Amino acid sequence: MLAAIAAYFRSGKIGTMLYRPMEPAAEQEVLYAPTSCRPAACAQNCQFFYAPPSDNGTERPKLGIRFARNETIYARGDKALYAYKVLEGAVRLSRMYADGRRQIVSFHSSGEMFGFEFGSEYSGTAEAIGDTLVLRCPKLCVLNLAAIDPDINRLRLMMLSRSLDSAERHIAMLGHQSARQRIASFLLSIEAKVRRCDGYALDLPLGRQDIADYLGLTIETTCRALSDLKRRRIVDTPCRRQIVVRDHAALKAIAEGAAA
Numbered sequence: 001m002l003a004a005i006a007a008y009f010r011s012g013k014i015g016t017m018l019y020r021p022m023e024p025a026a027e028q029e030v031l032y033a034p035t036s037c038r039p040a041a042c043a044q045n046c047q048f049f050y051a052p053p054s055d056n057g058t059e060r061p062k063l064g065i066r067f068a069r070n071e072t073i074y075a076r077g078d079k080a081l082y083a084y085k086v087l088e089g090a091v092r093l094s095r096m097y098a099d100g101r102r103q104i105v106s107f108h109s110s111g112e113m114f115g116f117e118f119g120s121e122y123s124g125t126a127e128a129i130g131d132t133l134v135l136r137c138p139k140l141c142v143l144n145l146a147a148i149d150p151d152i153n154r155l156r157l158m159m160l161s162r163s164l165d166s167a168e169r170h171i172a173m174l175g176h177q178s179a180r181q182r183i184a185s186f187l188l189s190i191e192a193k194v195r196r197c198d199g200y201a202l203d204l205p206l207g208r209q210d211i212a213d214y215l216g217l218t219i220e221t222t223c224r225a226l227s228d229l230k231r232r233r234i235v236d237t238p239c240r241r242q243i244v245v246r247d248h249a250a251l252k253a254i255a256e257g258a259a260a
Contacts (some may be wrong), residue, residue, distance in 0.1 A: 048137040061206045064135040067128035076125045080117035082136045089132030090205035093124045104214040174216045181223040182215040184255035201242045
């Protein structure tokens with residue numbers, strides 16, 4: 001029975017029940033299939049949880065909403081109606097406090113999802129770090145997909161598990177690590193995402209101020225810590241948005257508190 005329901009869903013015949021038309025302002029930003037009110041990105045099956053298929057080795061055009069640098073995708077307190085997937089660029093999630101301080105709680109690069117909320121409102125503000133393209137999926141659609149497709153439900157749980165693990169590591173870092181250890185841990189996390197060996201340039205999704213706000217440091221402390229790693233030939237900085245890890249073992253030792 002479940003397989004029959006899943007097959008019926010994939011046929012697109014119940015799309016109008018699961019997808020509600022977006023607001024008129026948003027319709028100018030997102031393309032739709034000619035005969036359906038759901039996003040055209042989903043016409044050939046779900047592209048939120050799966051990579052889009054290609055035709056004759058050529059990738060399909062990426063459909064979504066484009067945001068300029070520092071543009072707000074959603075604000076803290078907005079109704080949590082959608083979940084998002086980064087197609088190009090990067091996104092930061094942050095909270096502002098009454099004294100003007102900003103804490104970046106997470107950042108997401110190409111292929112990563114964000115905006116899944118269990119409550120009715122977004123708990124933080126999402127902003128494009130640079131020119132960014134995101135795919136937006138109605139929250140009800142995600143829940144319906146997960147309910148009838150075990151594979152999609154598994155992917156959703158994996159995503160939530162990774163988010164929880166990342167949040168736990170971030171809390172531990174802010175509570176127990178020195179400034180130099182935080183910088184080292186941050187660079188290792190970027191390196192782990194791309195899984196490259198020593199000597200490769202890593203594109204930083206965040207600028208110096210964003211890194212400082214993510215690590216709970218001042219920008220002066222952040223720059224001094226990076227300069228110290230560069231002086232010790234552990235990393236190199238060919239440009240402001242690139243880091244080359246020269247000595248992975250030394251960087252790991254600093255992050256773990258095993259190096260002076």
